[in-house]
Amino acid sequence: QQQVKQSPQSLIVQKGGISIINCAYENTAFDYFPWYQQFPGKGPALLIAIRPDVSEKKEGRFTISFNKSAKQFSLHIMDSQPGDSATYFCAAEALIYGGATNKLIFGTGTLLAVQP
Amino acid sequence: NAGVTQTPKFRVLKTGQSMTLLCAQDMNHEYMYWYRQDPGMGLRLIHYSVGEGTTAKGEVPDGYNVSRLKKQNFLLGLESAAPSQTSVYFCASSFGQPNQPQHFGDGTRLSIL
Numbered sequence: 312q313q314q315v316k317q318s319p320q321s322l323i324v325q326k327g328g329i330s331i332i333n334c335a336y337e338n339t340a341f342d343y344f345p346w347y348q349q350f351p352g353k354g355p356a357l358l359i360a361i362r363p364d365v366s367e368k369k370e371g372r373f374t375i376s377f378n379k380s381a382k383q384f385s386l387h388i389m390d391s392q393p394g395d396s397a398t399y400f401c402a403a404e405a406l407i408y409g410g411a412t413n414k415l416i417f418g419t420g421t422l423l424a425v426q427p
Numbered sequence: 428n429a430g431v432t433q434t435p436k437f438r439v440l441k442t443g444q445s446m447t448l449l450c451a452q453d454m455n456h457e458y459m460y461w462y463r464q465d466p467g468m469g470l471r472l473i474h475y476s477v478g479e480g481t482t483a484k485g486e487v488p489d490g491y492n493v494s495r496l497k498k499q500n501f502l503l504g505l506e507s508a509a510p511s512q513t514s515v516y517f518c519a520s521s522f523g524q525p526n527q528p529q530h531f532g533d534g535t536r537l538s539i540l
Contacts, residue, residue, distance in 0.1 A: 317469075320467070342525070342526075343525065343526040345528065347531075352533065352534075353533050353534075354431070354517050354519075354531030354532050354533050354534055355470070355517070355531050356531065357528040357529075360526070360528070362526065400469060400470065404525065404526065414472065414475065414485075415470075415472075415529060417469040417470040417471075418469055419467055419468060419469040420467075420469050
């Protein structure tokens with residue numbers, strides 16, 4: 312129940328195309344869903360996040376779509392650029408035994424390559 | 428503006444050796460975390476701390492110990508390194524409030540021979 316399943320494992324997109332990464336979860340207690348972006352040799356960095364009370368959040372070329380009933384959420388990268396080539400992790404925030412900590416459960420990651 | 432700093436960046440150990448990974452943050456964050464990242468497995472939480480002097484086990488704590496003697500530092504120790512502990516280790520910190528981002532360091536790449 313604590314898992315977050317992410318697909319695909321890798322993705323190749325042409326410059327200008329749309330990149331789509333999907334995640335699914337089981338635990339209905341999750342209430343915060345961030346996406347992290349990681350470049351080679353660097354740590355993950357927060358890209359965009361959503362709460363389950365909204366169905367979509369857009370920041371520039373990046374959009375999260377959230378389907379609460381299906382327990383699924385996805386990241387869409389519009390007009391993908393070579394500089395977007397990175398590993399993307401979805402995550403979900405859970406409480407630990409009702410305590411106030413933002414423990415994150417991460418998906419397994421998607422390696423995105425945007426070809427020029 | 429350092430953020431989260433991890434030392435060392437790379438290390439090679441022999442099986443059975445011990446070592447300590449250091450994480451330092453300058454953002455006055457209350458919570459700190461240690462993760463390991465392995466291919467195809469994402470980031471898995473090893474241990475975390477919700478404040479100075481406190482630590483707790485995460486998802487994969489076996490073989491590791493941690494200490495948080497100062498608010499800004501979080502140490503991860505391997506008492507007797509094993510090849511299964513070959514990984515990239517990331518430290519993160521946050522204010523600890525719900526829905527707040529975690530800030531990551533750039534990792535320590537550790538190889539156990």
